[in-house]
Amino acid sequence: MEVSSLPISASQRAKLISAGYTTLSSLFSVSHSDIARDLEISENEALEILRLASQRRGSERSDGTSSIVNGAQSAWEMLNEEESLGRITTSCSELDDILGGGISCKEVTEIGGVPGIGKTQLGIQLAVNVQIPMDYGGLQGKAIYIDTEGSFMVERVLQIAEACFEDMRGYHGFLKRDLQTCQLNMQPKDFLENIIYFRVCSYTEQIAVVNYLEKFISEHKDVKVVIIDSITFHFRQDFDDMALRTRLLGGMALKLMKLAKKFTLAVVLLNQVTTKYTEGQYQLTLALGDSWSHSCTNRVILYWNGNERYAYIDKSPSVRSAAAPYAVTGRGIRSSVSNCKRVKMM
C-alpha cells in the first residue's frame, strides 16, 4: 500500500515520499515525533498522518482476514430488502404495472418527453402520492421538489392533492366496516405542507442544492422522494465547455444515487428531449448526451402514440421494456380512458 493513497494534502505527501516513507508499512514502525522531525512539520500534523494511515491499514486488514468482503451485501439479502421497499404509485395502474409497482425507492429514475406530454404533471403527482398514509398502502413521506424551470404551478398541486384526498376518502368509506381504527386525518392543505420547494436559478445553485440535500435529509428523515424538474434546463444554456458539463452532470448523478441508497428514497429526474441525427434521419432522444444516459438506473420516455400518451421503459435493470398508456386528467395522472371504463364514470 502506497502513501499516495492517503487522503492528505499534496505537499505533505511529497514530504513523506522525499523523506523515504513510501509505503504504509514504513509508517507503522516510527513514532509521530520521528515523522515530525523528518518532515519538518508540527507534531499534531504528524499524529494526523499516523491516524489516517492506521485507519487505512485497519480497513485493509479486515478485507484480508474476514471471509466476507467488508461493506458487501449478498444478493439474497438484497432481494429481501428490495421486496420490503415501498414504491410510489403513479395513480395509473398500467404504468405502475410496467414499472413493477411504481417508482422504486433507492433508485434514480429519469423521465423524459416532448413539451406538453406531462412530465411536470407526473412530477407533481408523485410529490402528492408519496404522502399517502401507510394505512392506504402509501409511504407517508415528504417530498422535495427542485424546480429549475419555474414551471411548478401551486394551483395545480392543490387540484391534484384534492383529487387524491377524495380518492382516499372513497377508499376509506369502502373499508370503514372492517377497519374502525383507520382514521383519515389528512386534509388537502396538508399535502401542500409536506412538499418542500426549492427554486433554483443557475447550475451553480443546482449543484449546491444537490450537495446540501444530504445534510438536509439527515435532518428531515421522512423525505421519501426528491424530484428535479428539470435536470436539463440550466445545463442546456451557456455551456461552451462540454467536458466540464459532462463532468459536473456525472458528479451530480453520483451524489443523487448516493442519496437514494443512503436514505432509501426515490430520486426522479425530469429531462427534456432533443433531436439527434442518426442513420440518415432525425430522431428524438433525451437531452444531455450519451454519457449522461448511463447515469440513471431507470429511464422512462413519455411519448404520443396515435391519440394516446404512452410511457415506455427505455432502460431498467429489473423490469423488461414495455409501454403502457396513461392519461393526464383534471385530477392528475390516471389510467387511460380507453383501457379502463371505471375512470369514464367519474
Add this chain to the structure above:
Amino acid sequence: MANKLLSEMGLPKSIANIFAARNLITAKDVFSLTEFELMELLDVDLSVVTSAVSHISEITCPPYQTALSLLEQRGQNENMAGHLPTYLKGLDNALCGGIPFGVVTELVGPAGIGKTQFCLKLSLLASLPSSYGGLDGSVIYIDTESKFSSRRMIEIGFNSFPEVFHTEGMAQEMAGRILVLRPTSLSEFTDSLHKIKVSLFQHGVKLLIIDSMAALLSGDGVQGPQRQHSLGWHISFIKSVAEFSRIPVVVTNQVRSQSRDETSHYSFQEQSRVDTPEAATKLDSHLVAALGIHWSHAVSIRLIFESRSGQRFIKLAKSPLSPPLAFPFNITSSGISLLNDDGMEMQGPNIHAISCQGHNNVINFGSEMMH
C-alpha cells in the same frame, strides 16, 4: 446567490484565505472542480475540502419553502391571485383566471391569424385602472415585426371598454402607459432586454409582450444548432424576468413548414414511414412552430392560433392547469371574441398540430423549405 463571494460565506479565516490565494472567488469556481482537484490545488486534506464544500453548498443553496406557504403568499400579494384576465370567458376559466404571472406564455400561429390582435387587447387590459378590472400598470411591448398599431389598439379600446375610453383624456392616458420598443437586430433586442430589466421595477410594469421572438432570429440568417444556441441566453433571461418581477410575459412565435426529414419519433418507436400521396399533400398544411424543441420546453403555456376550414381556433396546446381545449373565435372591431365558452376537448397530439386551411391570407411558406 451563485455569485456570492466565498469571502462572505463565513468560512474559517485560514481556509477562506487559501481559496482566495488560488483565485477561487465564487461558488461557481469551486463547484467546477472535483474534490480531488481541490485537494491538489489548495494543498489541504480531504476532510478540509469536504467540510468547506458542504459549507459553501449550504450557503449557496437557495432558501426553501413549502408548497402551502407558496400558495398563501401568492394569494395574499397579488390581485386576481396572480392572473391577468383576458375577458375571453372560456379561456379565463380554463387558465384559472387568465394569463398567469411569473411564467412565459407563448402564442403560435400563421401570419394574420390574430396573434397581434390578442397582444394589443392584453396590453389594454394590463393598463386599465383596477376599478375596471385591469392591472393599472405600464406595459412594455417589444415589437420586432413593426406590426404594432396604436390606431387599432385605441379602436379595440373604444369598442371593448366604451365607458373608460369615452371619458375625457383616458384614451391618451391608457395609450401613454404602453411603451413600444422596436429593435431591428438581434443585438439591439438583447440591449433592450438589458435595459428593461432595470425599468421593470422602477416604472411598475405589469406586462411584457415580445411580438415576435422568431423574427429577429430568422432575420439573422443563423440556422440549426447555432440558432438554438444563440437563443439560450434569451430563454433564461426572459424566464427569470417573468419570475422575479412576477409579471405575465407573452411571447409570439411564427410558424414554418415541417421539413420532410424531421420526425417526432424515438428510435424505439416502429414507424411505418409511408410516403403515400396522402402524406405528401398533408405536408403542405403541416406547420410547426418556428423556434425548435428547446424553446418549446421553456414556455409554460402555449396557445396555438389556427384556422381549419375557414374557422379560426385558439387551442390550449400546453398548460399545466387545463385539459387540451380548442375555442373557435373570430376577430371583431373589439378584438378577438370567442364563439363559445365551453371549448372542444381535443384528442391526442392533434392539439399540437397547426393548420392553416381556408385562411384567406395566402402566405408563401415555400421559401422556408429551401433551407
